[in-house]
Amino acid sequence: MKKVEIEFAVNGKKRSLSVKPNDLLINIIRNDLFLTGSKYGCGIGECGACTVLLNGEPVLSCLTLAAAVDGKEITTIEGLAKGNELHPMQIAFLKNAAVQCGFCTPGMILTATALLKENPNPSEDEIRDYIRGNICRCTGYIQIVKAIKSCATEAQ
Amino acid sequence: MQTNTKILAQEFEYLAPKTLDETLILLDNYKDKSARILAGGTDLLVKMKTIDLKTDYLINIKNIPELNFIDTADGLKIGAAVPLSHIERIGKVKERYAALYEGIKSMAVIAVRNMGTIAGNIGNASPAADTVPSLIAYGAEVKLVSKRGERTVLVEDFVTGVGKTVIEADELITQVNIPEMNKNSGSAFSKKGRVKADIAKINLAVCLEREGNICKDCKIVLGSVAVKAIRVKEAEGLLKGQTVSTSLIDKIAKRASEEIKPIDDIRSSVEYRTEIARVMVEDTVRIAWERAGGEL
Ligand SMILES: Cc1cc2nc3c(=O)[nH]c(=O)nc-3n(C[C@H](O)[C@H](O)[C@H](O)COP(=O)(O)OP(=O)(O)OC[C@H]3O[C@@H](n4cnc5c(N)ncnc54)[C@H](O)[C@@H]3O)c2cc1C
Ligand code: FES
Numbered sequence: 001m002k003k004v005e006i007e008f009a010v011n012g013k014k015r016s017l018s019v020k021p022n023d024l025l026i027n028i029i030r031n032d033l034f035l036t037g038s039k040y041g042c043g044i045g046e047c048g049a050c051t052v053l054l055n056g057e058p059v060l061s062c063l064t065l066a067a068a069v070d071g072k073e074i075t076t077i078e079g080l081a082k083g084n085e086l087h088p089m090q091i092a093f094l095k096n097a098a099v100q101c102g103f104c105t106p107g108m109i110l111t112a113t114a115l116l117k118e119n120p121n122p123s124e125d126e127i128r129d130y131i132r133g134n135i136c137r138c139t140g141y142i143q144i145v146k147a148i149k150s151c152a153t154e155a156q
Numbered sequence: 157m158q159t160n161t162k163i164l165a166q167e168f169e170y171l172a173p174k175t176l177d178e179t180l181i182l183l184d185n186y187k188d189k190s191a192r193i194l195a196g197g198t199d200l201l202v203k204m205k206t207i208d209l210k211t212d213y214l215i216n217i218k219n220i221p222e223l224n225f226i227d228t229a230d231g232l233k234i235g236a237a238v239p240l241s242h243i244e245r246i247g248k249v250k251e252r253y254a255a256l257y258e259g260i261k262s263m264a265v266i267a268v269r270n271m272g273t274i275a276g277n278i279g280n281a282s283p284a285a286d287t288v289p290s291l292i293a294y295g296a297e298v299k300l301v302s303k304r305g306e307r308t309v310l311v312e313d314f315v316t317g318v319g320k321t322v323i324e325a326d327e328l329i330t331q332v333n334i335p336e337m338n339k340n341s342g343s344a345f346s347k348k349g350r351v352k353a354d355i356a357k358i359n360l361a362v363c364l365e366r367e368g369n370i371c372k373d374c375k376i377v378l379g380s381v382a383v384k385a386i387r388v389k390e391a392e393g394l395l396k397g398q399t400v401s402t403s404l405i406d407k408i409a410k411r412a413s414e415e416i417k418p419i420d421d422i423r424s425s426v427e428y429r430t431e432i433a434r435v436m437v438e439d440t441v442r443i444a445w446e447r448a449g450g451e452l
């Protein structure tokens with residue numbers, strides 16, 4: 001297999017890598033860049049644990065070839081905080097106890113930030129619809145929906 | 157067999173052409189080998205991981221500017237690289253092409269719609285594809301381009317069976333063309349899945365045109381009830397040219413449910429699909445009729 005040279009930005013930092021055509025973005029992010037916030041859950045698009053932002057939009061890194069992100073910008077959960085200052089969505093999740101085991105949390109928070117960018121004041125139904133691909137085994141979603149709602153309200 | 161979906165085990169060459177011309181040359185060069193077009197990958201990579209679909213070359217078309225456009229001037233023309241989520245955000249889609257809008261919105265989840273494309277949904281040729289019923293109902297066509305030239309094929313004729321289409325190995329779907337909707341027309345889509353984001357047990361689109369109280373023209377298309385999405389032409393025939401009423405809609409729905417030949421599979425039984433089809437046709441025809449400005 002001919003390797004593919006890629007250049008892309010991860011959390012604002014330019015990276016140049018040589019990847020195999022069948023390398024998945026999730027594994028490059030976790031194993032080569034040591035950004036282990038993004039999780040592997042199902043590998044077939046069903047759980048959302050591997051969600052990252054590609055040019056600002058949530059995508060599934062388990063179904064994305066690393067080669068295909070050449071020239072793009074990737075944001076992982078590690079890229080949301082500014083230094084020691086957490087992102088408002090992270091604070092909202094903490095305040096509302098929307099995290100239990102934390103496995104779904106990185107994907108959930110990234111999806112939630114994309115929702116508020118698209119729709120700054122979503123209804124509960126709109127929130128539930130938007131995060132329907134991010135499966136949480138623990139919380140029952142109530143606190144997660146509350147956290148997203150409160151983050152939206154505080155931003156207003 | 158247990159497959160490891162954490163990795164993509166099979167090996168292939170990755171090709172990322174920058175222009176349409178370059179893509180067509182690659183497709184021509186590799187037409188006798190096993191090469192596949194990669195758009196969003198939401199069908200293809202799942203299959204390569206889970207059912208061991210093999211390919212020697214993947215040609216990524218996502219970054220080709222000529223395939224990244226939506227033209228709303230006359231009807232809708234949608235480039236093959238446009239993510240589904242970008243289509244659902246176009247005002248004209250929501251206002252004029254309600255069945256397409258509802259079909260896309262019903263699909264999967266936002267991350268999948270940010271990756272997946274309409275051409276990929278058609279090209280994958282699943283009988284459950286959620287954009288296909290409305291595209292058939294609108295009379296949409298795909299534009300197929302190769303080094304040899306180009307042709308257009310109705311979506312209705314493009315898919316021939318499960319995973320089967322009329323595309324040639326050197327051809328690319330470059331865009332989907334949807335005709336302008338006439339005034340007084342309306343459309344609607346509905347789908348039954350186990351949960352909202354599920355693959356359809358059955359899906360359905362209706363597009364009709366109204367003249368006063370009469371239904372001038374109509375198409376009723378059901379997916380997941382045969383090897384490909386199908387029109388129920390007898391039911392359409394009962395509606396066309398008739399004064400629309402609740403009792404006529406009941407009759408059409410019954411005929412449509414008799415006309416389909418649903419399958420038994422892991423998602424549903426024949427009996428369930430027949431009965432639910434009747435109810436869905438009834439509801440969806442009524443909604444499309446009301447959207448066309450009709451009264452009951
Ligand atoms: C979790 C999950 C949920 C899903 N839910 C739904 C759902 O509810 N409803 C639904 O309909 N689908 C669903 N899908 C399937 C899939 O997302 C859609 O079919 C999507 O539209 C495929 O587009 P893509 O760009 O990702 O296609 P790809 O996977 O890139 O390609 C699919 C096929 O089409 C071919 N192809 C792609 N583009 C072209 C082109 N321009 N010319 C010729 N051939 C081409 C490819 O070679 C391949 O054979 C789901 C998928 C996942 C992973
Ligand atoms: S690991 Fe990607 S969606 Fe589950």
Ligand code: FES
Nearest residue numbers: 100101136137138
């Ligand atoms: S907090 Fe455990 S999966 Fe969501």
